Amino acid sequence: MEKGVQIVGGCCGTTPEYIRRLTETIDPIRSFAPRAEKRSVISSYTKAVRFGKDPVLIGERINPTGKKRFRQALIEKDLDYILREGLLQQEHGAQALDVNVGLPEIDETEMLKRTVFELQAVCDLPLQIDTSDPEAMEAALRIYNGKAMINSVNGKIESMDAVFPLVKKYGGLVVALTLDENGIPDSAEGRYEIACRILERAAEYGIDKSDLIFDPLAMTVSADKNAALVTLDAVRMIRERLGANTSLGVSNVSFGLPCRDAVNSTFFALALENGLSAAIMNPYSSGMMYVWHTFRVLHGLDENCADYIAFAESTPPAEASAAPRASSGTETVSV
Numbered sequence: 001m002e003k004g005v006q007i008v009g010g011c012c013g014t015t016p017e018y019i020r021r022l023t024e025t026i027d028p029i030r031s032f033a034p035r036a037e038k039r040s041v042i043s044s045y046t047k048a049v050r051f052g053k054d055p056v057l058i059g060e061r062i063n064p065t066g067k068k069r070f071r072q073a074l075i076e077k078d079l080d081y082i083l084r085e086g087l088l089q090q091e092h093g094a095q096a097l098d099v100n101v102g103l104p105e106i107d108e109t110e111m112l113k114r115t116v117f118e119l120q121a122v123c124d125l126p127l128q129i130d131t132s133d134p135e136a137m138e139a140a141l142r143i144y145n146g147k148a149m150i151n152s153v154n155g156k157i158e159s160m161d162a163v164f165p166l167v168k169k170y171g172g173l174v175v176a177l178t179l180d181e182n183g184i185p186d187s188a189e190g191r192y193e194i195a196c197r198i199l200e201r202a203a204e205y206g207i208d209k210s211d212l213i214f215d216p217l218a219m220t221v222s223a224d225k226n227a228a229l230v231t232l233d234a235v236r237m238i239r240e241r242l243g244a245n246t247s248l249g250v251s252n253v254s255f256g257l258p259c260r261d262a263v264n265s266t267f268f269a270l271a272l273e274n275g276l277s278a279a280i281m282n283p284y285s286s287g288m289m290y291v292w293h294t295f296r297v298l299h300g301l302d303e304n305c306a307d308y309i310a311f312a313e314s315t316p317p318a319e320a321s322a323a324p325r326a327s328s329g330t331e332t333v334s335v
Contacts, residue, residue: 001029038210040245040277042096042126042173045145049095049126051173051213051245054301056278057292058128058149059094060251061085062115064103074103074111079118086123092283093292093311096149097123099140100130109136116140128175128280134162141170148172152215155180155194157201164205174207175247176214178234184217188233191216195238213245213277214238218267222256228267232274239275247278250288261287269295286315 001008008026010019040051049056062085064071073081086097099119101111112131119127128149129140141148152175153163167174176198178184178191185191195214202212216234219227231253235246248271254263265287268279272295281288293311296302 001026006034038208040173040210040213041147042128042149043146044124044126045120046124047126051277053299054296055272055276055292056095057093057283058096058098058247058278058280059086059089059092059283060098060249060280061089061282061284062097063100063130065100071103074101074106077111077114079115082115083118083122086119086125089283090123090125093289094125094283096126096128098128098130098151098280100151102131102133102136108133109139112136113139113143117143120145129172134166137163138166138170141166141172144170149175149213151175152177153198154178155198157181160198160201164202164207167207167211168205173211173213174202176202176212178214178216184219186230188216188230188237191230191234192237192241195242195244199242199244209242209244213247214242215247215249218248218250218252220255221253221263228253228270232270235271235276236274239277245277246275247280248276249280251282261285264288265291268292286317289315290317 008022010022042049061067062070062082064074069081070085072078089097097119099112099115101115102108108131112129113136116127116129126146126149127144128151129137129144130151131137131140132152137150141150148170150163150167150172153159154177163174176195178194180194180197185194195216198214199209199212202209216231216238218231221227231248235248238244238246250268250271251260251264253267254260257263264281264285268281268288269291271279272291283289289311293302293308297305297308302308
């Protein structure tokens with residue numbers, strides 16, 4: 001206690017007499033409460049990731065959307081395939097892993113809980129619990145060892161009233177989508193206003209801005225030529241006006257276009273320059289990883305350019321961006 005320990009007590013087998021004597025002993029010692037730093041942090045049981053100047057990479061591959069083989073693995077409860085996918089993303093530079101197992105054909109609550117449990121046994125990266133089902137979200141948070149990233153809440157009252165109590169109870173950094181009962185605003189200002197309302201509602205639950213990360217929603221440019229510009233403006237507004245962190249699912253911008261990796265990489269670079277804090281992205285993409293490494297070099301975030309040099313030596317720039325196979329077979333993996 002004299003050296004700064006804040007909590008003391010007993011464990012299995014401790015008697016009431018021991019606790020009484022312990023209380024008498026420590027009672028005269030003045031304890032100093034730790035100072036709140038207001039840092040935006042997620043953690044696993046051994047590793048912490050902080051959000052701020054240095055952009056964070058969140059691996060997107062544990063998600064059934066557009067991935068036929070992954071959907072099959074979920075239906076067959078093939079955890080080995082899912083775990084290998086997680087480990088491969090870690091090997092390729094992901095700093096956290098998005099975990100989405102939502103399929104109509106399966107029990108999402110049970111599968112999410114099992115996947116989170118098993119991933120923690122083989123991988124020490126922090127996890128992003130990605131579900132729209134509050135029951136599944138709580139089941140996963142109950143067995144998560146650390147401070148999870150929670151994806152997601154939005155500007156709808158029912159969403160905030162379902163998710164914020166879980167964030168308050170279990171802790172976490174929650175992704176806040178800038179949409180509400182009226183859908184996704186067409187303007188950056190509209191998305192910023194939803195972010196402000198979410199921030200106010202979170203405060204009512206005792207959730208600080210440091211535990212919110214806003215996603216202004218990347219929309220596909222093949223359907224709307226101004227979609228990327230609106231998203232970039234919203235990222236900058238939220239970062240500059242609110243001083244809050246932002247994240248994006250980067251690859252959404254390129255749906256329907258050829259050579260998607262080129263579009264994604266350029267959009268990623270623009271988003272980073274506008275203040276993006278984190279990206280849900282494909283770590284198997286050499287183009288995306290080169291953008292991240294060069295951004296860190298040019299912004300003085302990579303001491304002696306060591307990370308960039310190591311990456312460049314192992315990954316020639318012309319190398320095709322393709323996902324390594326997580327299992328044997330003849331599957332062609334789309335990126």
